[in-house]
Amino acid sequence: MKRNYILASMAIILLGLSSCKDSSQQQMAHGPVPFPVQSAEKENITIYNQYAANIEGEQNIEIRAKVDGFVEKIYIDEGSEVKKGQLLFKLSAETLNQQVNAASANIEVAKAQVVSAQVEVDKVTPLVEKNIISSAQLKTAESNLNAAKAQLIAAKATYMNAKENLDYTIIKSPVDGIVGSIPYRIGSLVGRTEAQPLTTVSNISNVYAYFTLNEKQLLQFNRELNGSSIANKIKELPEVELILADGSTYAQKGRIETINGMVNPRTGSISYRAIFPNPSNLLRSGISGKVKFPSTQNQVILVPQKATYELQGKKFVYVVTAENKVEAHEVIVSESVNQDFIVLNGLDAGQTFVVEGLIKLREGMQIKPVTEKHTPEGNAAKLII
Template identity: 30%
Template sequence: MPKPFNPLSLRLISALAAISFVAACGDKPAAPPQQTPEVGVVTVKPTSVPVVVELPGRVSAFLVAQIISRVDGIVLKRDFVEGSEVKAGQRLYQIDPAPYIATLNSAKATLAKAQATLVSAHAEAERYKVLVAANAISKQDYDNAVATEGSDAADVASGKAAVDTAQINLGYTSIVAPITGRIGKSAVTPGAYVQASAATVLSTVQQLDPVYVDLTQSSLAGLKLRRDIQEGRLSVGGPNAAKVKLILEDGRAYDLPGKLEFSDITVDQTTGSVTVRATFPNPQRILLPGMFVRAQIEEGVNEKAIVVPQVGVTHDQKGNPTAMVVDADGKVALRQLVTSGTEGSNWIVESGLNEGDRVIVQGTSKVNPGMAVKTVEAQMPATPASAAQ
């Protein structure tokens, strides 16, 4: 038997349906507005930076003297310690002097005989001079006496030269250091026979304080430097004002500064480079001949350089440097840069940026080209260079 109709249930169902319809037709809540990202920027302005070029090079001794025997003989003594410092005039080797002493004594005896003969010839010529004036002898006899005196005088001169030569050769038996410096290993030992004609190098003395550093610079880099100076982009204080710093093989900086001496005027045809020479003090003998080093030469000052913090420069897939700037409309734009090196924690920019450009250095990860951004001046940490200035 069916249940009786309940009007209250019908009204309840209608009310619930009306509430559901009103809820479905109501307005959806609005999404919160998107905020404009905030980025830190630095304003580009010209500044004065030194132009520093880094060149490879090698150390060479300031003075080099090869020790060679100038006479033949047996080496009796070696009077130095290999690798030690020697003074100019210090004896290094002693060659057996006995044959040269004998030669000197023989030359002295020959000279004495020639001198005695000259005395007799001179006395005879003087006597003949008186006799020929009195017509007691012929003129020919007098001329012969004068000629004999002249020949004997020549023998005396020859004898003196022989004595001098023998004395010099005897002196050569004592081989001395021609310069002050450090001596290397010895090529001979006592008992060895040396010959002057063989020109055997017995040892080598090198002056190591100061030392030369011979650097190589490409002719193209030198040409660009001279052009920048002529066009006024660089200012220099003269070749003697150039500062040179040295980087050793282990990457450490050499403590003492160097002095630029000269730049060669000839380009090596095989390498297309020129030689630049500098001198460095070397009191601790840290720099040794043949050592490979890198030198940083301050060639001038760029008075209108554009520098950008390194954190504001990225690289694209091809490795080219780029930077994001904020244009006059407050939107982000991507710039392609050309850099020429670093100065402290900054890149030196040759092209791609102009004075007054605002480069993003903080917040680059949350913006893309074309986005509108809000800019604030970035607070960059002070670098040692800027703190010194």
């Protein structure tokens, strides 16, 4: 096995030497070989960063029972559209009806007691004024009248509480939206202590896209934006796009509304929220997507990926000298942008480098440069993070 490996390596080396020899002979016989070259230029580009996002409705409201009772009627179905004030559920109300009737009867009793106490005060008052009876009896009658009035107030409060509880058996939607799952059926016992809500109504006329940036991205983000405060920075942000799960781009553009004030110490990330209009109700709560966020980088040098080669983990380009000879220069790159690299160091504006055919080149080889103009499509680039 080792012998085969050595033989294969020797064969590759011989082929390489033969190729170099042929290239050298061709160059000697026909002069310098033409190679496409390009001049390094600084330009402004737009990079589109993509961040995984969770989509939620503008309002996700849990519908819960405020009183205990059995589900008597269900007026909606899962996934149906409802309007604010539309009837959703009705709970059984026999006990609550009895409580309302009893409270109403207690009001009438309290009213009668007030009338009786008032009559007593009216009867005693002239007698006290004529000194026929003592004023203590009048004070007692007035005290009884005040107590009767207090009982009437308490009876009315009890009635209002019972009536309110009865009203809670009629459950209506608080907003326009889409009905979520309904875990209960007719006859199910529900109440205030149930873990699961009766259903959820999601207002999805607008949706929120929640995504996160790490600390490095946050620092870069803050440096690139103008404004003395977070609010001013947010106002300066460009519109963002939403990439759906099927890879398509959502038709409506959104904007970033808020940036969380704290970095999550466990994940080292900070949360952002973007809002998107949803007029056709295409987006639903719980789906996922990617927020496509544009950022501009000014005066950068782009090098086609095919114009670089890698050696021991480093990237190199062949720079053409004034004598049309090639020299290998190491370049430091950052992100990949479409089919290009952003060069941070190692290549200056105005320098010419070979674009294709690097495998045929060797250090110091003289070539015939053929100028090739490289223009990023639309002067824009796309970066996926």
